[in-house]
Amino acid sequence: MRNHYIHIKALLILFVSIIQNCSIISALSQKCSIHNAQDCSQLKPLANFWNVPTKDVPKLLHLEEKLITIDSILQPLLNGSYFGGTYIDIKVGQININTIDPSKEYEVRNSSKLRNYLNYLNFKVANNTLFQLNSTFNQIFKFSQNFTTTNCMFSIEPKDNNVVVYLNKDDPKNNRFIEKIENLDPKPIIKPFPEEVENEIIFNSSTLIEKRQLYLYVVGGSKIAAFFENRVKTCSAGFWVKKDDEDYVATAGHCARNIPPIPTFYLINRNYLIGKMEDYVFERNDVGFISKDGDEITLKPILRNKFYMEPTQYLLYYIVDSSDITSRGIHVCKSGYATGFTCGEVLAFDTVYKFDSGKIVNNAITVQLIGNSGDSGGSLYRYHDGDNPSLFVDAVGLYIGGTFNVGAAEPIDKIFDFGYDLVTLLD
Numbered sequence: 001m002r003n004h005y006i007h008i009k010a011l012l013i014l015f016v017s018i019i020q021n022c023s024i025i026s027a028l029s030q031k032c033s034i035h036n037a038q039d040c041s042q043l044k045p046l047a048n049f050w051n052v053p054t055k056d057v058p059k060l061l062h063l064e065e066k067l068i069t070i071d072s073i074l075q076p077l078l079n080g081s082y083f084g085g086t087y088i089d090i091k092v093g094q095i096n097i098n099t100i101d102p103s104k105e106y107e108v109r110n111s112s113k114l115r116n117y118l119n120y121l122n123f124k125v126a127n128n129t130l131f132q133l134n135s136t137f138n139q140i141f142k143f144s145q146n147f148t149t150t151n152c153m154f155s156i157e158p159k160d161n162n163v164v165v166y167l168n169k170d171d172p173k174n175n176r177f178i179e180k181i182e183n184l185d186p187k188p189i190i191k192p193f194p195e196e197v198e199n200e201i202i203f204n205s206s207t208l209i210e211k212r213q214l215y216l217y218v219v220g221g222s223k224i225a226a227f228f229e230n231r232v233k234t235c236s237a238g239f240w241v242k243k244d245d246e247d248y249v250a251t252a253g254h255c256a257r258n259i260p261p262i263p264t265f266y267l268i269n270r271n272y273l274i275g276k277m278e279d280y281v282f283e284r285n286d287v288g289f290i291s292k293d294g295d296e297i298t299l300k301p302i303l304r305n306k307f308y309m310e311p312t313q314y315l316l317y318y319i320v321d322s323s324d325i326t327s328r329g330i331h332v333c334k335s336g337y338a339t340g341f342t343c344g345e346v347l348a349f350d351t352v353y354k355f356d357s358g359k360i361v362n363n364a365i366t367v368q369l370i371g372n373s374g375d376s377g378g379s380l381y382r383y384h385d386g387d388n389p390s391l392f393v394d395a396v397g398l399y400i401g402g403t404f405n406v407g408a409a410e411p412i413d414k415i416f417d418f419g420y421d422l423v424t425l426l427d
């Protein structure tokens with residue numbers, strides 16, 4: 001699952017970056033850690049979401065890692081006929097277990113595997129079993145294939161103990177679909193979801209004038225653009241990946257939608273070629289790989305974005321690993337050029353995301369965080385529990401769509417499934 005490429009020049013990059021970026025010097029010397037959490041300013045996006053001081057974040061990250069481990073032991077012990085899924089509440093420091101038949105609680109508590117973790121379990125009375133919710137989910141999936149809708153997203157969200165469908169209720173195009181799903185038992189919850197906005201503008205010579213860039217790095221969150229006819233479509237870069245020793249930028253596949261083949265991407269504007277995106281899909285999976293053809297640009301295993309807004313514009317992180325998302329309620333963050341670094345939580349996985357075009361992506365992740373259309377393809381990451389969590393992060397996926405405070409992301413595994421390896425700073 002974990003395919004990494006060890007980058008030989010890792011140290012060189014680190015030192016080049018130190019020279020270029022004072023905030024990294026301070027981040028390295030201050031050594032934000034669970035034992036010495038004096039300056040963890042780079043953890044600000046997550047501290048904001050958790051609403052705690054930055055110095056408390058390393059401790060909470062450590063607790064979160066422990067809860068994820070316990071949750072992975074717990075989940076297989078829960079029979080979907082009596083339980084309705086789990087989710088982590090990091091602030092309380094417990095795993096909530098939706099319990100429909102409380103007489104089954106004892107059996108779970110009596111399991112020898114959980115003996116040392118009982119204080120971390122919170123059995124919560126709930127109405128819907130996982131089997132019931134799965135049935136509603138499967139039916140909604142069928143309806144979504146048969147009825148036209150504007151863009152929508154749905155998944156089983158244990159926090160609501162229900163299937164949650166994000167959809168614009170006011171658009172008449174969705175009426176028949178809504179009628180169908182509202183008759184299901186259990187009845188899903190419908191939450192508002194604004195209609196998809198293609199990040200595509202008509203350009204003229206004046207919109208193309210941009211300040212010359214000093215460093216031509218393509219990093220997680222860089223603005224990338226494809227030009228066609230008199231239009232430009234923008235997305236965000238996700239991660240530096242490799243296949244057969246060639247370099248690529250992984251991003252969302254739908255960034256190539258409506259662009260005549262072969263889509264060619266540039267960094268920021270037409271002056272700086274990245275390369276062609278020959279390998280992409282935006283049905284079932286939403287991933288695309290831009291080959292590094294341009295000589296002027298350099299790829300880096302770094303997250304950064306030029307979001308000119310305090311306090312995120314000086315933040316910079318190094319990709320050191322990748323990890324799978326296996327629990328709900330855990331933190332997740334993204335880097336995208338439209339809304340910068342933002343953090344939130346995982347609401348669900350096995351998510352279905354349906355674009356306006358009718359194309360359906362499944363096995364995605366529902367994330368509750370701020371994002372917008374230009375962030376498509378941007379990096380989804382988690383702060384790394386261990387040495388210096390304020391500097392080193394894990395790649396966990398690609399942001400693919402959404403708005404306001406909820407969106408969808410592709411898990412990092414899909415990149416590996418397409419035969420690409422992640423390039424990290426260290427291995």
Ligand SMILES: *[C@@H]1O[C@H](CO)[C@@H](O)[C@H](O)[C@H]1NC(C)=O
Nearest residue numbers: 076077078079080081082083
């Ligand atoms: C779950 O409970 C149902 C109903 O009692 C039972 O039929 C099924 O075998 C159980 N599943 C597992 C995996 O134990």
Ligand SMILES: *[C@@H]1O[C@H](CO)[C@@H](O)[C@H](O)[C@H]1NC(C)=O
Nearest residue numbers: 106107108109110111112113
């Ligand atoms: C609790 O588990 C032990 C073995 O771990 C078993 O011997 C015992 O019967 C169980 N108690 C109940 C009430 O299921």
Ligand SMILES: *[C@@H]1O[C@H](CO)[C@@H](O)[C@H](O)[C@H]1NC(C)=O
Nearest residue numbers: 098124125126127128160161
């Ligand atoms: C369960 O369903 C009943 C009836 O619909 C409702 O009143 C109650 O609030 C629900 N309980 C939970 C925990 O959602």
Ligand SMILES: *[C@@H]1O[C@H](CO)[C@@H](O)[C@H](O)[C@H]1NC(C)=O
Nearest residue numbers: 080130131132134135137138
């Ligand atoms: C949910 O339904 C799908 C499709 O029928 C099935 O493959 C899966 O095993 C089910 N999962 C649970 C937890 O019931």
Ligand SMILES: *[C@@H]1O[C@H](CO)[C@@H](O)[C@H](O)[C@H]1NC(C)=O
Nearest residue numbers: 139141142143144145146147
């Ligand atoms: C979807 O459409 C097909 C063919 O039109 C039909 O056979 C099937 O019953 C429909 N499914 C649902 C869930 O409406």
Ligand SMILES: *[C@@H]1O[C@H](CO)[C@@H](O)[C@H](O)[C@H]1NC(C)=O
Nearest residue numbers: 201202203204205206207208
């Ligand atoms: C070019 O685009 C800008 C911004 O959209 C607009 O204000 C301007 O009028 C356009 N110029 C021409 C010549 O179309």
